[in-house]
Amino acid sequence: TQLLEQSPQFLSIQEGENLTVYCNSSSVFSSLQWYRQEPGEGPVLLVTVVTGGEVKKLKRLTFQFGDARKDSSLHITAAQPGDTGLYLCAGAHAGGATNKLIFGTGTLLAVQP
Amino acid sequence: DAGITQSPRYKITETGRQVTLMCHQTWSHSYMFWYRQDLGHGLRLIYYSAAADITDKGEVSDGYVVSRSKTENFPLTLESATRSQTSVYFCASSESFNNSPLHFGNGTRLTVT
Numbered sequence A: 001t002q003l004l005e006q007s008p009q010f011l012s013i014q015e016g017e018n019l020t021v022y023c024n025s026s027s028v029f030s031s032l033q034w035y036r037q038e039p040g041e042g043p044v045l046l047v048t049v050v051t052g053g054e055v056k057k058l059k060r061l062t063f064q065f066g067d068a069r070k071d072s073s074l075h076i077t078a079a080q081p082g083d084t085g086l087y088l089c090a091g092a093h094a095g096g097a098t099n100k101l102i103f104g105t106g107t108l109l110a111v112q113p
Numbered sequence B: 001d002a003g004i005t006q007s008p009r010y011k012i013t014e015t016g017r018q019v020t021l022m023c024h025q026t027w028s029h030s031y032m033f034w035y036r037q038d039l040g041h042g043l044r045l046i047y048y049s050a051a052a053d054i055t056d057k058g059e060v061s062d063g064y065v066v067s068r069s070k071t072e073n074f075p076l077t078l079e080s081a082t083r084s085q086t087s088v089y090f091c092a093s094s095e096s097f098n099n100s101p102l103h104f105g106n107g108t109r110l111t112v113t
Helices: none
Strands: A005-007 A010-014 A019-024 A031-037 A044-049 A055-058 A061-065 A071-076 A085-092 A107-112 B004-007 B010-013 B019-025 B031-038 B042-051 B054-057 B064-066 B076-078 B087-094 B108-112
Touching (some): A005 A085, A010 A019, A019 A085, A019 A107, A031 A071, A044 A055, A071 A085, B004 B087, B019 B031, B019 B108
Parallel strands (some): A010 A107, B010 B108
Antiparallel strands (some): A005 A019, A019 A071, A031 A085, A055 A061, A061 A071, A085 A107, B004 B019, B019 B076, B031 B087, B042 B054, B064 B076
């Protein structure tokens, strides 16, 4: 089974701090998605990256796809309590086929006010 | 309201019983998916469907059965529930098959005693 390792598994920070979440694999992915999941809800897509080295920004969130398309990172600037949640990366093989999505184990982020 | 609805939200059943989890989407998305979410494993694909009457196994399909007689419904049945099937189950849909976001329901928490 191909794995997507996320680190750290848990992160508790104060409001205003910066943080980076990592998503690593030994496999090459054709695309990678990041989701955020809040308690009692399903994951919600944040971004999809498809090109090696690609950087995408979503307000205070910056996503980067590794040059070799084996890893990705999510950087949050000036975290806010509303950023609290479980962050999941999901890599796709075979041209991005959705049935081939491999999900990481997640990073649980708690931002304290 | 448009969206994807799962029912029930919570279910407790006994080992050996048959239980069906329901999923309904109003977007007319062709593709639908069932995942289970367990601590330490992330989201794992159980079954998916490309259209009505077309279904295929995912990574962890043993012990599960699905059907898709109508585009909008994708029920998941546990034929004889086991304790190892205690999990949170998520249904999802997507518009297309490549690099397309998954739209998740809010999950069903199933406990098998």
